[in-house]
Amino acid sequence: xxxxxxxxxxxxxxxxxxxxxxxxxxxxxxxxxxxxxxxxxxxxxxxxxxxxxxxxxxxxxxxxxxxxxxxxxxxxxxxxxxxxxxxxxxxxxxxxxxxxx
Amino acid sequence: xxxxxxxxxxxxxxxxxxxxxxxxxxxxxxxxxxxxxxxxxxxxxxxxxxxxxxxxxxxxxxxxxxxxxxxxxxxxxxxxxxxxxxxxxxxxxxxxxxxxxxxxxxxxxxxxxxxxxxxxxxxxxxxxxxxxxxxxxx
Numbered sequence: 001x002x003x004x005x006x007x008x009x010x011x012x013x014x015x016x017x018x019x020x021x022x023x024x025x026x027x028x029x030x031x032x033x034x035x036x037x038x039x040x041x042x043x044x045x046x047x048x049x050x051x052x053x054x055x056x057x058x059x060x061x062x063x064x065x066x067x068x069x070x071x072x073x074x075x076x077x078x079x080x081x082x083x084x085x086x087x088x089x090x091x092x093x094x095x096x097x098x099x100x101x
Numbered sequence: 102x103x104x105x106x107x108x109x110x111x112x113x114x115x116x117x118x119x120x121x122x123x124x125x126x127x128x129x130x131x132x133x134x135x136x137x138x139x140x141x142x143x144x145x146x147x148x149x150x151x152x153x154x155x156x157x158x159x160x161x162x163x164x165x166x167x168x169x170x171x172x173x174x175x176x177x178x179x180x181x182x183x184x185x186x187x188x189x190x191x192x193x194x195x196x197x198x199x200x201x202x203x204x205x206x207x208x209x210x211x212x213x214x215x216x217x218x219x220x221x222x223x224x225x226x227x228x229x230x231x232x233x234x235x236x237x238x239x
Contacts, residue, residue, distance in 0.1 A: 016166045
């Protein structure tokens with residue numbers, strides 16, 4: 001399998017780009033997008049592993065990751081809308097200042 | 102494309118449909134709904150993150166990437182010269198619905214949780230409990 005090892009390296013790099021994004025970003029929507037990047041990277045690692053071993057099990061697990069990611073995005077965005085209604089901003093630092101007194 | 106070269110054409114199509122077609126569209130809807138009404142001249146000046154606050158997570162992530170990639174490339178049990186084993190949709194479906202049917206049921210349960218949670222969180226603002234609903238309906 002000529003593409004499995006580089007795909008694992010790409011998955012690792014993508015995952016840690018997502019981790020950096022979650023830590024550094026101020027806007028709530030960008031934090032959620034970085035979490036999606038992390039989920040995608042983990043899924044890519046699963047599919048690369050299944051290509052490495054020749055089994056379809058890794059691809060099946062990616063099929064299970066997809067509804068989890070979709071449900072998480074739906075509920076996360078609903079919560080983001082509620083936060084916007086309450087604080088009138090999506091800036092995490094301002095919200096932490098306003099709510100952490 | 103990466104999924105296609107790894108022998109997963111069905112998952113490649115599914116990823117485009119679900120991620121680019123559903124999740125990103127949800128993000129676009131929320132961004133459109135929550136965009137601030139005002140020109141950049143009237144919005145308050147936000148405080149930019151300082152260099153230290155940007156460098157430390159980037160440095161940490163770089164170190165972690167190097168550690169994991171070295172661990173991956175040094176493990177000698179990876180076979181690298183076999184032909185690509187393309188898993189067709191039919192094969193994937195057979196494996197999914199015979200060996201992993203419990204996972205299919207759990208995935209549908211997670212979607213149900215997502216639907217119910219989203220509907221509850223997205224209910225009309227201001228309706229707190231039954232008494233307020235009755236007052237509103239009178």
